[in-house]
Amino acid sequence: MDHFQLKNGELYAEDVPLARIAEAVGTPVYVYSTATLQRHARVFKAAVAQAGRTHVAFAIKANPNLGVLRVLANEGFGADVVSGGELKRALAAGMAAKDIVFSGVGKTRAELAMGLDEGIGQFNLELEEEGVVLAQLAAARGVTAQATLRVNPNVDAGTHDKISTGKAENKFGLPIDEAVEIFDRLAPLEGLNLRGVALHIGSQLQSLDPLEAAFTRIGKLVEQLRGRGHAITHVDLGGGLGVPYRAEDNPPSPDEFGAMVARVTKGWDVELMFEPGRVIAANAGVLLTEILWVKPGVIQPWVIVDAAMNDLARVAMYDAWHDFAAVRPSGETMTANVAGPVCESSDVFAKARVIDVVKSGDLAVLRSAGAYGATMASTYNSRALVPEVLVSGDRFEVVAGRIAAETIMAAEGVPEWLKQ
Numbered sequence: 001m002d003h004f005q006l007k008n009g010e011l012y013a014e015d016v017p018l019a020r021i022a023e024a025v026g027t028p029v030y031v032y033s034t035a036t037l038q039r040h041a042r043v044f045k046a047a048v049a050q051a052g053r054t055h056v057a058f059a060i061k062a063n064p065n066l067g068v069l070r071v072l073a074n075e076g077f078g079a080d081v082v083s084g085g086e087l088k089r090a091l092a093a094g095m096a097a098k099d100i101v102f103s104g105v106g107k108t109r110a111e112l113a114m115g116l117d118e119g120i121g122q123f124n125l126e127l128e129e130e131g132v133v134l135a136q137l138a139a140a141r142g143v144t145a146q147a148t149l150r151v152n153p154n155v156d157a158g159t160h161d162k163i164s165t166g167k168a169e170n171k172f173g174l175p176i177d178e179a180v181e182i183f184d185r186l187a188p189l190e191g192l193n194l195r196g197v198a199l200h201i202g203s204q205l206q207s208l209d210p211l212e213a214a215f216t217r218i219g220k221l222v223e224q225l226r227g228r229g230h231a232i233t234h235v236d237l238g239g240g241l242g243v244p245y246r247a248e249d250n251p252p253s254p255d256e257f258g259a260m261v262a263r264v265t266k267g268w269d270v271e272l273m274f275e276p277g278r279v280i281a282a283n284a285g286v287l288l289t290e291i292l293w294v295k296p297g298v299i300q301p302w303v304i305v306d307a308a309m310n311d312l313a314r315v316a317m318y319d320a321w322h323d324f325a326a327v328r329p330s331g332e333t334m335t336a337n338v339a340g341p342v343c344e345s346s347d348v349f350a351k352a353r354v355i356d357v358v359k360s361g362d363l364a365v366l367r368s369a370g371a372y373g374a375t376m377a378s379t380y381n382s383r384a385l386v387p388e389v390l391v392s393g394d395r396f397e398v399v400a401g402r403i404a405a406e407t408i409m410a411a412e413g414v415p416e417w418l419k420q
């Protein structure tokens with residue numbers, strides 16, 4: 001459930017008409033609903049609490065906006081970060097260092113050092129050498145790094161190939177068969193408290209089965225590690241829960257996920273950690289856009305909107321579906337294509353779709369754009385960087401300004417030798 005609903009025939013974000021935001025801020029613009037974020041955060045926390053002691057870290061990559069992060073910090077969420085930049089954001093948003101987990105297959109030495117200096121809660125190690133370096137950096141500082149080994153359980157998540165991470169062919173995690181040996185070698189190192197294991201098998205999962213298979217493998221690994229005398233106190237189960245992008249989608253609910261986790265992890269006696277991203281943020285945001293033209297097409301008309309693939313890359317990158325809806329629907333529909341202005345054939349949001357009838361100057365939204373939306377935006381075609389607005393009740397505020405093409409151009413220069 002989200003808070004983007006029609007009231008008197010007009011689409012609102014909570015108690016704010018989207019048309020008012022378009023007028024004040026311009027389009028395209030991302031609009032997030034605080035009440036939806038809060039609701040998703042509470043539902044997720046309550047769902048996993050069925051499994052006992054838990055720690056929930058929002059996967060910041062899904063939506064790193066400081067306003068959004070502050071909402072989640074207020075809900076008691078920590079953060080899952082994958083770069084120094086995300087680490088700084090988590091801290092700036094008010095998340096406690098001890099609640100931050102550092103994931104990522106390519107952490108630099110400087111990023112590892114930053115994590116130690118900030119005193120973050122956990123590092124999820126991707127390879128043995130990273131553990132050795134982290135231990136050295138920690139020992140040199142006279143501190144102990146809390147860490148887990150991220151393993152690759154070789155499970156097919158059954159999702160889009162480009163967002164699968166838990167198969168042997170993927171770059172993420174270390175082979176589960178080698179985990180025990182690597183654990184044996186890293187655990188004694190000074191500066192390191194290797195306290196558990198982590199995994200994340202993919203995103204937008206439509207079934208609990210692959211998750212259950214992966215968690216079961218992890219449970220066996222925990223047993224093996226304990227059998228060798230290792231104290232396992234933490235298991236990080238990652239993120240990945242899918243969301244409905246269209247009416248007929250029926251992903252498992254957080255509650256079903258929590259019940260499965262409780263069943264599979266029964267008796268593990270660890271703190272379970274989670275890194276949800278999409279399930280918290282996706283349906284808490286829309287991309288608000290204006291229709292520029294309705295261009296007659298050879299097969300169907302082309303609705304050309306002012307948002308484009310540089311603002312929302314998911315359709316071009318993963319063939320994703322985002323519902324398209326008029327802000328003031330007339331009740332009539334038409335079959336059309338929806339596309340942005342960028343000069344790429346992949347800059348198409350919808351093909352041959354039955355949509356609300358719209359005309360030039362109307363407003364519309366691409367729904368479910370709160371996760372992996374603005375954060376993946378670029379300035380391709382020298383377009384401005386898309387702004388973001390946070391709504392709460394009848395209030396709204398710009399939480400990321402539009403960055404104009406001129407501002408980006410100002411960071412560029414012509415070399416001296418070409419100026420003569």
Ligand code: LLP
Nearest residue numbers: 059103200203204239240275276277278372
């Ligand atoms: N933890 C780790 C280690 C991850 O790599 C990810 C996502 C998450 C947690 C959060 O997963 P979620 O709960 O959001 O599924 N840009 C793509 C999604 C990439 C996901 C990358 N990793 C998209 O727009 O679909």
